[in-house]
Amino acid sequence: MTASTNQRTQYLDVSKRTEFTRSSLHRLRKNGGIPASVYGGGTEAQSIYVDEKQLARVARTGRTEFFELRIDGAQGIPVLIKDVQQRGGKVLHVDFQKVSKNKPIRVKVPLIYNGTAEGTKVGGILQIQATELEIEGLPDDLPSGLEVDVSPLGTGDKLVAAGVQLPEGISLIALEDELLASVVLPRVAEPEAEAEGDAGAEPEAAEGGGEKE
Template identity: 50%
Template sequence: MFGIDKMANCEELPTRRLLMMSTTSTSFQLKAEHRKIEGGSSSKRLRKQGRLPAVVYGQGIESTSLSVDAREFINYVRYKGLTDVIHLAVDGKKSIPVMIKDVQRQDANWLHVDLIKIDKNKPIKVRVPLEYIGTAPGTKSGGILDIQETSVEVEGLPDHIPASIAIDVSSLDISEKLLVKDVPWPEHVSLLTQADIILASVVLPSTLEANDEASSQAVAQETEATS
């Protein structure tokens, strides 16, 4: 993405309303089974059986290979997102609180998920996706909404981490930009992303093309210098 903050006549926006999805925990319990590591073929076989290979690790537990019901897990993530607390029960034993650390996907196929054990009484750092809502007036005047950040990093107790944060761009006109510091962020979490980072802006097509070309040239020059 190009640096719109370097363009002339760009004015900072006043504080804008930010909408946040509910952070209430649903105490979802995910049932898992131990699995043996037998090479890549075993993972393929599990996926054909409707199971999703997984691993859980974290403080106080050994790294353990698991499998979970693929449909149940994927439907839950689509509904609640990637930042919710999950209660993981392995082989019918007492559940432990975990969060999704990483998901491996190839196109529309879910391949593997990493789960990490957490302490619900200790803050964690996580990236939360941003959801841009509304129609920027500048786009009705020939401008293009240029989204530069799709997530921000926050720190807070697991139950306070939102599934996503929705940002209203309905007041964004041509040559205006929205910075991290321009929006009020959710209570009970600390924002770790730098305040002067640009989230989104509305620019003219010619400006976008010129800056994209400049960015491509800079990358090419850097590649040549390091080769």
């Protein structure tokens, strides 16, 4: 029910930051640069900056992506985006974490739902409960996304994490029974209970008829 979207190794050229004054930071951002840090791998954190357009080219802001950093033209360093600070939709700072190509890592990858669920053809409603799935694997084996075919789902059917077919070398980290999608029938409003008696009936006249003096 699932196919993977292969993740090609992408490269991002960055530069070391040598100035840390407020004015230099303002100038950097004005010229389209984004301050960033790269850490991990048992080495000290490095302060760098990346071109805003280059970052947008290789990564979807705010989502974990694997690629290689080339700092001032040096050999690529495998990294993941671990944190993105934003304000008003503008990226202010990015944290990159070094990873080893020989060690499995955990990431959340997007789920891409395809097809028309069978249950929707008879009045059912497809409900998407999850847009990401946590998996584990070597960086070079990680898919950038998982395509899920929902067309077999009938009314009352559910798709859970264990039902997703993963590429070879990739294991599931999410709970097996995590609900991803389901097809439900729309709720039918229950008719209101009939009011007791006839609300429009005239009240019976009191015995004796006339008003008391």
